[in-house]
Amino acid sequence: MPRYALKIEYDGGPFAGWQRQAQGQASVQAAIEAALARLEPGPHTIAAAGRTDAGVHGTGQVAHCDLAKDWNPFRLSEALNWHLKPAPVAVVQAVRVADDFHARFSAIERRYTFRLVSRRAPVTHDRGRVWQVLNRLDVQAMRAAAAHLVGHHDFTTFRSTMCQAKSPVKSIDEIAIEDLPYPGGAEIRFHLRARSFLHNQVRSIVGTLERVGAGSWVPEDVQRALEARDRAACGPVCPPQGLYLTGVGYPADPFAS
Template identity: 85%
Template sequence: MPRYALKIDYDGGPFQGWQRQAAGQPSVQATVEAALARLEPGPHTIAAAGRTDTGVHGTGQVATVDLARDWSPFRLSEALNWHMKPAPVAVIDAARVPDDFHARFSATERRYLFRLVARRAPVTHDRGRVWQVLNPLDLAAMQAGAAHLVGLHDFTTFRSTMCQAKSPVKTLDEITITEHPYAGGVEYRFVLRARSFLHNQVRSIVGTLERVGAGGWSPDQVGEALAARDRAACGPVCPPQGLYLTGVGYPVDPFADRPAR
C-alpha cells in the first residue's frame, strides 16, 4: 500500500485537540480521516508527529497514511481539502514516502511558536490565536530566564502531572524570544525547538517566563524552579490559543526537492 506524508494546517479553536475523541467530539484527526474515507471507503487511521491539545493550532503538522490507490500527491491534497470543507483544516502539501517513514517515530525535531500580545484594547483579528496580557513585558528578563532551560535537563517542573512520557529528561535545543510591533501594543514570539516535548511543557515554560517579564519572578527563579523537579514550583500554565506546532524535522525532508505542481 502506498504511504503518504501530509503537511497539515489547522485552527485548533473548534477542536478538542488533534487526537480522535470519544462520543463524537470534534478533532483534527477525525476530520482528516473522514475525508480520507470519502476518497477510499473504509476506516483510516493516520499517525501524526504531535498530538496537539485542545485549542492548539498547527501550521506544519505532519501525518502519515497508507492508501490502496496510487495517488498523485497534488490530487490527494486537492481532494482532501475539498472533502474537509468547511472545517478549518487544510493539507498544504503531500508526498509519497518510503514504507518505513513514520510521522512520529521518524521525526528528529519539533518546532513550536507561542504568540503573546500585550495591549490594553481587546485583540480582534487574532482573537483565539494569541494569549493577551495588558501590560508590556521585560524582554531581556524573559530571555535571561529562558537561558536556564536550554540544554539537557529533568523537566519535571514543567510537565503536566498527566504526562505519559517515560522520562522527564529532555533536551531543549532552542528558546528564542523576540519582540514585534503590534497595533496598539507589542507582540512577543517564543520559538522552542526540541526532538520531543513533554505534555504541557511549552505552555508551562511560556507561562513561567511571562511571570518573569511581568516582574513577578526574577530570571534566576526559573533555574531554581527547574532544579526543584517539582510541578508545584512551576509558574502558571498559559492558555492554549497562542500555541502553534510550526514544523517537524526529519533526516530527509519528505516535502523537499519535488517537481513543481
C-alpha cells in the same frame, strides 16, 4: 499500500485537540480520516508527529496515511481539501514516502511557536489565536530566564501531572524570543525547538517566562524552579490559543522540492 506524508494546517479553536476522541468530539485527526474515507472506503487511521491539545493550532503538523490507490500527491491534497470543507483544516502538501516513514517515530525535531500580545485594547482579528496580557513585558529578562532551560534537564517542574512520558528528562535545543510591533502594543513570539516535548511543557515554560517578564519573578527563579523538580514550583500554565506546532524535522525532508 502506498504511504503518503501530509503537511497540515489547522485552527485548533473548534477542536478538542488533534487526537480522535472516544466521546465523538470534533478532532483534527477525525476530520482528516473522514475526508480520506470519502476518497477510499473503509476506516482510516493516520499517525501524526505531535498530538496537540484542545485549542492549539498547527501550521506545520505532519501525518502519514496508507492508501490502496496510487494517488498523484497533488491530486490527493486537492481531493482532501475539497472534502475537509468547511472545517478549518488544510493539507498544504502531500508527498509519497517510503513504507518505513513514520510521521512520529521518524521525526528528529519539533518546532513550536507561542504568540503573546501585550496591549490594553482587546485583540480583534487575532482573537483565539494569541494569548493577551495587558502590560508590557521585559523581553531581556525573559531571554535571560529562558537560557536556564536550554539544554538537557529533568523537566518535572514543567510537565503536566497527566504526562505519560516515561522520563521527564528532555533536551531543549533552542528558546528564541522575538519582540515585534503590534498595533497599540507589542507581540512577543516564543520559538522552542527540541526532539520532543512533554505534555504541557511549552505552555508551562511560556507561562513561567511571562511571570519573569511581568516582574513577579527574576530570571534566577526559573533556574530554581527547574532544579526543584516539583510541579508545584512551576509558574502558571498559559492558555492554549497562542500555541502553534510550526514544523517537524526529519533526517531527510520529505517535502523538499
